[in-house]
Amino acid sequence: MSDSTPMMQQYTQIKSKHRDAIVFFRLGDFYEMFHKDAQEASKILGLTLTKRNGIPMCGIPYHASGAYVGRLLQAGKKIAVCEQTKLPEGGKGIAEREVVEVLTPGTVMEEDMLPGENNNYLVALSSPAPDYSDPLQQVYSFAALDVSTGELFLTSYSGPSAAAFLRREIYRYNPPEIVVQESMLEQVSEIAQYLKDSPEILLNRYPDWYFDSRTAAQRLRDLLGVAGLQSFGLAPDSPELHSASVLIDYAEDVTKHRISFLRELQVYKEHDAVSIDESSQKNLELTRNMRDGTRKYTLLDVIDQTQTPMGSRLLQRWLLRPLNSAPAILERQARVRGFYHSQLILSKAAELLGSIRDLDRLAARISLDKGHAKDLLSLGTSLSLSIELLDLLSGANLGGGVPEHSRQGLQEITALIENAIIENPSILLTEGRLIRPGYSPEVDEIRSLKENSRETLESYLSQERDQSGIQNLKLKYNKIIGYHLEVSKGQVSKVPEHFIRRQSLVNAERYTTERLGELESKITLASDRLIELERQCFIQVRQQVRQRVQDILEVSKLVAETDCIQSLARVATLRGYVAPELVEEVLLDIEGGRHPVVEAHLSHGEFVPNSLELSSKKGSTSGRFALITGPNMAGKSTYLRQNALITILAQIGSFVPADRAKIGICDKVFCRVGASDNLARGESTFLVEMNETALILRTATERSLIIMDEVGRGTSTQDGLSIAWAVSEYVLNTIKARTLFATHYHELTELSHPNLQNLSLQVDDEDGEIVFLRRVVPKASSNSYGIHVAQLAGIPRMVIERAQELLNHFDVPAFNPGKPGKQGSKPQKRLFDPLEEISLELKNIDIGTTTPLQALTILARFQESLKK
Incomplete structure (x- = not known):
C-alpha cells in the first residue's frame, strides 16, 4: 500500500474535505486510520500503530466501534465516519466510499456516549461588533445548546470583567466543544489562553463573516413556533442572537438535521441569579471536586437524591445559578416543605420517578429520526408513569398535574406505542421484529406467509427423507449458499440424481434441488418484504410520536422539577x-x-x-x-x-x-x-x-x-x-x-x-x-x-x-499601619535585624568544610547586608 494506490488516493480526497477530523475509513470489517489520524488515535485508544509502505496506520472492528468513538470524543476529537456505499461490479476496482456521518463531542446523540447525569453543551463565543478598541464598551455574546435535550441558553456581557464572565460561563456549562469567533481569540488574550489550556475541549475557529445574526431572530421564531421573541427578552438586534445563530447553523450542519425540538430557550442577564465566579465554583466544590473533577465529595453529590437523569441535570443548574428573588425562593421552598411534611407521597413519588427514563434525550433522538423501537417502548412506559406521578401530586396539592392541552395527545401516543411495538424489539430496522401482531393487517399477512413456509420446508424435508431413505437428512441455512440439504459422508451413496452438490465438508456434503430453490425464493421474498413493511410501519409510528415532541418535553420539564423538589425534601429528612x-x-x-x-x-x-x-x-x-x-x-x-x-x-x-x-x-x-x-x-x-x-x-x-x-x-x-x-x-x-x-x-x-x-x-x-x-x-x-x-x-x-x-x-517588630496614605513612601522594614541574621548564619557555618574563597564570599555578603 502506498499513497499512489487508487484506494489511498480515494482516502486522500476524502481526508482533504475533513482535515479537522479523524477519518474512520471503512475497509471490510474494520475502520482504518492513516497518517496523523492513526498516530493520534493509537495514543488515545491504546492501539498498536503499524506501518505499511511507510504509511502509519491502525484500525478497529466496525461492530465494536462505539466504545472507541466515545473515548475519542471524550478526548476532544471530531470523527468523520466513511462507509463503503457501493461495492465494485464483478469484484474489480475499488468500492465507492463517502462520509455518512460526522461525530463531534458537542453534537453526539448516541445514548451510550452521553453522560446521563450531566448536560452535553455545545458553546459559541462571539462579539457582534468586533472592534475591541475599547474593552469597557465591547459586547460579548455567549450561547450554550444541548443538542441531546433541546435546551438553549443565551446571554451577553459588556464591561471591565468580561474575561472573568466568559470563564465563569465556560466553567459552569463545562462544554466538550466550543465554536468561537477568530477575532476574539486574537484580541482577548485571557480567553485565548484559557481555551489553549483546555485541550480536552474541541475548539472550532470561524472567521467573523460566519457569525451572521441577521436571520437569527427568524430562525429562532421558526424553531420555537412563535410569532415574536419579546417574551424571551430578545429584540431583533439583541447581541445574544449573534452566538445563537452560529450555534444552530453549526449543530444542523454537523447532524444533518434541523434542530426543531428546542425544549427551552432561556435568555438571562448577569443580575438574574446569584453570580458565582469560576474560582468560587471551584473552591466551594459545588459540582466538581478539585481532586479529579468528578462530583464525588461535592455539594451536588450530597443533595442529589434525584431519580431521573433530567432531574439530576436540572438540580446541577439550580446549584450553579441560585435564585436571587425572594418570591421565587419562597415558592420553591414551599414546595420542598410540602414534600417534607408528606412522607408517604414523597416515598411514592421517588418510586415512580425511579422507573422514568430520560424523556429529554428520548424526545431529541426521535426528533432526529435516531430513535429505535426500544426508545419508543421506553418513552411510552415513561410517559404513562409521568402522567401517574403528576396526577398523584395534583391530587395531594403538591403540583399542577399534566397540562390539559397535552394530556389527550400523550395518552394517544402511549396507546399507539403499546399497540404497535412488540415487547422485545430489534434495535436495527434491517432485522425486522418490530411490529406487534394485530397492528398492521399487511404485516400480519406477510408474517403468516413466512411462518407457514417453515411448515412447508419441514414437509419437503420429510418427503425427501422418505424418497431417498436418508433418515438423517438435514435442512440447513447459511448466508453464503442459502437453504441446503446436508448428507453425512456415510449416506452419500443414497443421494438421488436430482440432488445438486453445492459444497463439500470434511464430514458431509451439501446439496440443493430445483424444488428447494423455488421454496427459498418465495421465503426470501416474504422475509425481505416483511422486514421492509415493518420498517415502514415503525417509521410511521415514530413520525406520529414526533408530532407530540413539544408535549413530551413539557411533561419532562415538570417531572424534572418534581424530581429536584423531592430530592431536596429527602435530603432534609435524611440529614x-x-x-x-x-x-x-x-x-x-x-x-x-x-x-x-x-x-x-x-x-x-x-x-x-x-x-x-x-x-x-x-x-x-x-x-x-x-x-x-x-x-x-x-x-x-x-x-x-x-x-x-x-x-x-x-x-x-x-x-x-x-x-x-x-x-x-x-x-x-x-x-x-x-x-x-x-x-x-x-x-x-x-x-x-x-x-x-x-x-x-x-x-x-x-x-x-x-x-x-x-x-x-x-x-x-x-x-x-x-x-x-x-x-x-x-x-x-x-x-x-x-x-x-x-x-x-x-x-x-x-x-x-x-x-x-x-x-x-x-x-x-x-x-x-x-x-x-x-x-x-x-x-x-x-x-x-x-x-x-x-x-x-x-x-x-x-x-x-x-x-x-x-x-x-525572634522578636518581630510591631506592625503600625498608620493612617491610609501616610505610610506609602516609607521604605519597607526588614522582618529581622541584620545582626541577628548574620549571627544565626555564623552559628550554622561548618568551618571545617568552608574553603577560603567561600569564606571571603560569605564575609562580602555580610558586609553588603550591613550597608543596607
Missing part, C-alpha cells in the same frame, strides 16, 4: 436540615451550622456545629466583617466554606444544615480560599491570588457574601500583611459586604471598625497538650500553633525543637 428564613436585610444569622459535605462523609464522631452572625443592624453585637484567626487544623477552612454553602442552599430553595438560619438574600458569592500555581498560564500562586482578589474588589456589592482566606500569603510577610490590611479596610469602608476574612496575620486584629468582629477556633492547650476543639469563639487568637501542626504532621523532632528555639529567639 436533619431546617427551613431557613429568607429576608431582604443584609445579614447572615446561622445557629448551629454544619458543613453539608464534611458532615455527610464523616467516618467517625459527630460534626461540631458552629454559629455565625454577620449584621450591622442596631442592637446586634456583631458586624458584617468577621476576622478569623487561629490555626488551619482547627477547622477554619471548613467553617468558611460551610457558611457559603448554607447560603447557596438557602437560595436554591433548599432546607439547610443548621439548627436555625436567617439569611439575607445575596446577589453574588465569592470564595477565595487557597491558590495554586498556574504555570501553563505563566501565573504564580501569588498572581492567581491577586487576580481573584482584584475580581472581588471590583465586582462585589453590599449585598454580596465574601469568603477570603489567607490574602497576601504568597509574598513577603510585610508585603502580605500590608495587602491584607488594605483589602480589609476597603471591604469594610467601601464595599460593606458580609465578609468572612481568615488570616494568619494576627496584627490585623488591631483593626478598629464598628462593623468588624474577631472570631477564632477554640484551642485547649492545658498541660502542653494542644487539642483543636473546632468551636468558633468570639475573640481573636493569640497563636497559630504552626509548630504543633508541624509536629502532628510528622516533622522530625530535631526540626521541631529547632523551630521552637528560633520562635523564642
Whole structure:
C-alpha cells in the first residue's frame, strides 16, 4: 500500500474535505486510520500503530466501534465516519466510499456516549461588533445548546470583567466543544489562553463573516413556533442572537438535521441569579471536586437524591445559578416543605420517578429520526408513569398535574406505542421484529406467509427423507449458499440424481434441488418484504410520536422539577436540615451550622456545629466583617466554606444544615480560599491570588457574601500583611459586604471598625497538650500553633525543637499601619535585624568544610547586608 494506490488516493480526497477530523475509513470489517489520524488515535485508544509502505496506520472492528468513538470524543476529537456505499461490479476496482456521518463531542446523540447525569453543551463565543478598541464598551455574546435535550441558553456581557464572565460561563456549562469567533481569540488574550489550556475541549475557529445574526431572530421564531421573541427578552438586534445563530447553523450542519425540538430557550442577564465566579465554583466544590473533577465529595453529590437523569441535570443548574428573588425562593421552598411534611407521597413519588427514563434525550433522538423501537417502548412506559406521578401530586396539592392541552395527545401516543411495538424489539430496522401482531393487517399477512413456509420446508424435508431413505437428512441455512440439504459422508451413496452438490465438508456434503430453490425464493421474498413493511410501519409510528415532541418535553420539564423538589425534601429528612428564613436585610444569622459535605462523609464522631452572625443592624453585637484567626487544623477552612454553602442552599430553595438560619438574600458569592500555581498560564500562586482578589474588589456589592482566606500569603510577610490590611479596610469602608476574612496575620486584629468582629477556633492547650476543639469563639487568637501542626504532621523532632528555639529567639517588630496614605513612601522594614541574621548564619557555618574563597564570599555578603 502506498499513497499512489487508487484506494489511498480515494482516502486522500476524502481526508482533504475533513482535515479537522479523524477519518474512520471503512475497509471490510474494520475502520482504518492513516497518517496523523492513526498516530493520534493509537495514543488515545491504546492501539498498536503499524506501518505499511511507510504509511502509519491502525484500525478497529466496525461492530465494536462505539466504545472507541466515545473515548475519542471524550478526548476532544471530531470523527468523520466513511462507509463503503457501493461495492465494485464483478469484484474489480475499488468500492465507492463517502462520509455518512460526522461525530463531534458537542453534537453526539448516541445514548451510550452521553453522560446521563450531566448536560452535553455545545458553546459559541462571539462579539457582534468586533472592534475591541475599547474593552469597557465591547459586547460579548455567549450561547450554550444541548443538542441531546433541546435546551438553549443565551446571554451577553459588556464591561471591565468580561474575561472573568466568559470563564465563569465556560466553567459552569463545562462544554466538550466550543465554536468561537477568530477575532476574539486574537484580541482577548485571557480567553485565548484559557481555551489553549483546555485541550480536552474541541475548539472550532470561524472567521467573523460566519457569525451572521441577521436571520437569527427568524430562525429562532421558526424553531420555537412563535410569532415574536419579546417574551424571551430578545429584540431583533439583541447581541445574544449573534452566538445563537452560529450555534444552530453549526449543530444542523454537523447532524444533518434541523434542530426543531428546542425544549427551552432561556435568555438571562448577569443580575438574574446569584453570580458565582469560576474560582468560587471551584473552591466551594459545588459540582466538581478539585481532586479529579468528578462530583464525588461535592455539594451536588450530597443533595442529589434525584431519580431521573433530567432531574439530576436540572438540580446541577439550580446549584450553579441560585435564585436571587425572594418570591421565587419562597415558592420553591414551599414546595420542598410540602414534600417534607408528606412522607408517604414523597416515598411514592421517588418510586415512580425511579422507573422514568430520560424523556429529554428520548424526545431529541426521535426528533432526529435516531430513535429505535426500544426508545419508543421506553418513552411510552415513561410517559404513562409521568402522567401517574403528576396526577398523584395534583391530587395531594403538591403540583399542577399534566397540562390539559397535552394530556389527550400523550395518552394517544402511549396507546399507539403499546399497540404497535412488540415487547422485545430489534434495535436495527434491517432485522425486522418490530411490529406487534394485530397492528398492521399487511404485516400480519406477510408474517403468516413466512411462518407457514417453515411448515412447508419441514414437509419437503420429510418427503425427501422418505424418497431417498436418508433418515438423517438435514435442512440447513447459511448466508453464503442459502437453504441446503446436508448428507453425512456415510449416506452419500443414497443421494438421488436430482440432488445438486453445492459444497463439500470434511464430514458431509451439501446439496440443493430445483424444488428447494423455488421454496427459498418465495421465503426470501416474504422475509425481505416483511422486514421492509415493518420498517415502514415503525417509521410511521415514530413520525406520529414526533408530532407530540413539544408535549413530551413539557411533561419532562415538570417531572424534572418534581424530581429536584423531592430530592431536596429527602435530603432534609435524611440529614436533619431546617427551613431557613429568607429576608431582604443584609445579614447572615446561622445557629448551629454544619458543613453539608464534611458532615455527610464523616467516618467517625459527630460534626461540631458552629454559629455565625454577620449584621450591622442596631442592637446586634456583631458586624458584617468577621476576622478569623487561629490555626488551619482547627477547622477554619471548613467553617468558611460551610457558611457559603448554607447560603447557596438557602437560595436554591433548599432546607439547610443548621439548627436555625436567617439569611439575607445575596446577589453574588465569592470564595477565595487557597491558590495554586498556574504555570501553563505563566501565573504564580501569588498572581492567581491577586487576580481573584482584584475580581472581588471590583465586582462585589453590599449585598454580596465574601469568603477570603489567607490574602497576601504568597509574598513577603510585610508585603502580605500590608495587602491584607488594605483589602480589609476597603471591604469594610467601601464595599460593606458580609465578609468572612481568615488570616494568619494576627496584627490585623488591631483593626478598629464598628462593623468588624474577631472570631477564632477554640484551642485547649492545658498541660502542653494542644487539642483543636473546632468551636468558633468570639475573640481573636493569640497563636497559630504552626509548630504543633508541624509536629502532628510528622516533622522530625530535631526540626521541631529547632523551630521552637528560633520562635523564642525572634522578636518581630510591631506592625503600625498608620493612617491610609501616610505610610506609602516609607521604605519597607526588614522582618529581622541584620545582626541577628548574620549571627544565626555564623552559628550554622561548618568551618571545617568552608574553603577560603567561600569564606571571603560569605564575609562580602555580610558586609553588603550591613550597608543596607
